[in-house]
Amino acid sequence: MSMINLLLFPIIIPFFFAIVLLFFKEQVRIQRILTVIGLSASIASAFTLVMKVKQDGIQTLTLGSWPAPFGITMVSDMFSALLVTSTLVITLLVAIYSFSSIGEERERFFYYPAILFMITGVNGAFTTGDIFNMFVFFEVLLIASYLLIVLGGEKRQLRESIKYILVNVISSAFFVITVAYLYSIVGTLNMADIGQKIADIGQPGIVSVIGVLLLLVFGIKAGIFPLYFWMPGSYAAPPVPILALFGALLTKVGVYAITRTYTLFFVNDLAFTHTILMVLSLLTIVAGCIGALAYFDLKQIIIYNILIAIGVILFGVSMMNEAGMQGAVFYLIHDMLIKGALFLIIGIMIYVTGTSNLREMGGLIKTHAPLGWLFLIAAFGLAGIPPLSGFVGKLLIVQGGFEHGQLFGTIVILASSLVVLLSVIRIFIYAFWGEPVALQPTNRKTYKHMMFPAVILVALSVLYGVGTEWIFPYVSDAAHVLLDPSSYINAVLKE
Amino acid sequence: MELLMAIVAGILFTAAIYLILSRSLIKVILGTGLLSHGAHLFILTMGGLGGSAPPVLLDGVTEYADPLPQALILTAIVISFGVTAFILVLAYRTYAVHKTDDLNSMKGNDEHD
Numbered sequence: 001m002s003m004i005n006l007l008l009f010p011i012i013i014p015f016f017f018a019i020v021l022l023f024f025k026e027q028v029r030i031q032r033i034l035t036v037i038g039l040s041a042s043i044a045s046a047f048t049l050v051m052k053v054k055q056d057g058i059q060t061l062t063l064g065s066w067p068a069p070f071g072i073t074m075v076s077d078m079f080s081a082l083l084v085t086s087t088l089v090i091t092l093l094v095a096i097y098s099f100s101s102i103g104e105e106r107e108r109f110f111y112y113p114a115i116l117f118m119i120t121g122v123n124g125a126f127t128t129g130d131i132f133n134m135f136v137f138f139e140v141l142l143i144a145s146y147l148l149i150v151l152g153g154e155k156r157q158l159r160e161s162i163k164y165i166l167v168n169v170i171s172s173a174f175f176v177i178t179v180a181y182l183y184s185i186v187g188t189l190n191m192a193d194i195g196q197k198i199a200d201i202g203q204p205g206i207v208s209v210i211g212v213l214l215l216l217v218f219g220i221k222a223g224i225f226p227l228y229f230w231m232p233g234s235y236a237a238p239p240v241p242i243l244a245l246f247g248a249l250l251t252k253v254g255v256y257a258i259t260r261t262y263t264l265f266f267v268n269d270l271a272f273t274h275t276i277l278m279v280l281s282l283l284t285i286v287a288g289c290i291g292a293l294a295y296f297d298l299k300q301i302i303i304y305n306i307l308i309a310i311g312v313i314l315f316g317v318s319m320m321n322e323a324g325m326q327g328a329v330f331y332l333i334h335d336m337l338i339k340g341a342l343f344l345i346i347g348i349m350i351y352v353t354g355t356s357n358l359r360e361m362g363g364l365i366k367t368h369a370p371l372g373w374l375f376l377i378a379a380f381g382l383a384g385i386p387p388l389s390g391f392v393g394k395l396l397i398v399q400g401g402f403e404h405g406q407l408f409g410t411i412v413i414l415a416s417s418l419v420v421l422l423s424v425i426r427i428f429i430y431a432f433w434g435e436p437v438a439l440q441p442t443n444r445k446t447y448k449h450m451m452f453p454a455v456i457l458v459a460l461s462v463l464y465g466v467g468t469e470w471i472f473p474y475v476s477d478a479a480h481v482l483l484d485p486s487s488y489i490n491a492v493l494k495e
Numbered sequence: 496m497e498l499l500m501a502i503v504a505g506i507l508f509t510a511a512i513y514l515i516l517s518r519s520l521i522k523v524i525l526g527t528g529l530l531s532h533g534a535h536l537f538i539l540t541m542g543g544l545g546g547s548a549p550p551v552l553l554d555g556v557t558e559y560a561d562p563l564p565q566a567l568i569l570t571a572i573v574i575s576f577g578v579t580a581f582i583l584v585l586a587y588r589t590y591a592v593h594k595t596d597d598l599n600s601m602k603g604n605d606e607h608d
Contacts, residue, residue, distance in 0.1 A: 139574045158589045159601045169527045176534040184541035
């Protein structure tokens with residue numbers, strides 16, 4: 001069997017299962033089984049894809065066998081293959097977590113199809129090699145996320161959905177306008193071809209303006225300073241499994257798009273475009289640190305930690321050297337895993353205590369010791385304590401920062417780790433230590449069912465940190481393509 | 496011709512931004528409608544307004560309009576149509592639940608919905 005379509009499988013399989021699930025609206029059991037089967041099959045194909053990319057280099061497929069710049073090209077380099085794989089693994093675990101936590105009412109109303117459609121969009125956005133096709137995949141994931149954020153129709157969800165959708169409608173319009181500008185200058189939509197044409201004309205001023213416009217578009221999706229204002233309110237509105245998916249995946253699509261365009265298109269005037277990116281990433285970290293310390297709400301603390309991580313990753317990208325880029329790739333995947341894990345854990349804490357307010361918790365370690373230790377491991381992983389997953393990525397980003405001569409920025413990165421640690425240890429101290437508060441009776445079986453995916457996800461993040469030696473060649477391949485756009489362009493535009 | 500269309504698109508953007516900054520939800524949605532009209536007109540303009548024949552293959556015609564921006568606009572139109580339909584129904588639900596369409600009075604925080 002010819003395997004040239006392999007890179008489409010992680011997009012098509014969730015899409016196919018999402019369509020099939022539409023026919024089983026009322027049969028929750030069938031929906032759950034099919035969701036697990038569909039996501040497991042996608043994960044298998046994604047792992048095969050990673051191995052294939054490792055062995056044979058960048059995989060490309062121009063749909064309909066049109067020659068390269070004229071059709072829509074799908075491109076799977078190591079960066080996108082790794083992101084696709086992590087996306088699917090996290091989604092499977094969040095889906096299993098939903099079985100016991102989301103409630104049958106939501107499950108009966110297209111919850112699982114919406115997740116699978118959203119994953120279709122996320123994986124498509126990671127894999128596409130065409131800028132307008134990326135816009136379309138963004139809309140696929142956004143429309144599915146609109147359904148997920150409002151599903152249930154609570155008063156607060158309705159209010160926050162309005163804001164979320166308005167912000168995204170405006171940013172989508174900006175995306176269309178930016179593509180129009182770009183098309184009028186380079187006359188092509190294929191990303192490899194755009195990269196080559198911009199290099200040919202030596203990035204005149206108007207191209208740098210387009211670079212800033214794209215940063216505006218993707219920065220709204222990723223939640224960078226000063227475009228993150230919608231995130232804390234909107235992300236706190238839906239139930240925790242949906243929050244986990246949004247926090248682990250959606251902002252990362254914006255980070256991916258910034259990384260892709262800033263390493264492929266705008267590489268001829270680094271002093272302008274990448275300085276803006278660096279300054280904004282540092283301000284994002286500062287804004288995230290302030291928020292993470294200001295709140296006594298579990299959800300808000302972790303949501304502001306998303307901002308800090310996005311700032312750290314984009315700082316690594318803006319350095320444009322080997323250590324910085326490797327660190328950014330390593331830290332991006334670490335952050336997807338650990339944010340997914342943390343959201344699942346605080347979901348369990350909210351289920352057990354019935355509140356997300358830290359002031360109303362206490363003494364959980366006496367009744368829920370495994371939950372406490374699980375949270376502590378995840379918290380240390382997030383802060384980047386050596387054997388765990390956050391360490392190597394941040395180490396490389398710091399190394400990249402010093403090599404680039406960014407002393408001040410790098411110190412901000414290091415100092416932010418302390419704030420991250422403080423913010424999550426504060427959760428541990430308030431919720432797990434101190435005087436136990438009276439808990440309303442909860443179902444022990446549900447608690448165990450919710451613990452299972454959370455434990456797996458934390459274990460994966462620990463393995464990711466401990467197994468750096470195995471994972472590093474893949475990360476290094478990913479960073480290599482990002483730093484050498486000609487390898488991407490040659491893979492797409494070969495005869 | 497491109498200059499005129501650029502000015503028209505600019506006016507549409509101005510009106511859209513003014514409406515989006517207003518307090519009434521329905522005016523904000525009208526603003527997003529104008530914003531997408533502006534964006535679609537802008538793609539058409541930036542693709543170049545040259546070419547004398549519609550992009551349909553006919554004998555003896557050599558000067559076609561650029562077909563690519565037209566395909567992009569068609570895609571963008573159906574997407575914004577779907578999103579607009581969703582947001583209109585959402586606004587209707589929100590009005591039914593919150594009993595107001597004034598965005599300033601849709602307030603709340605973690606303790607109070």
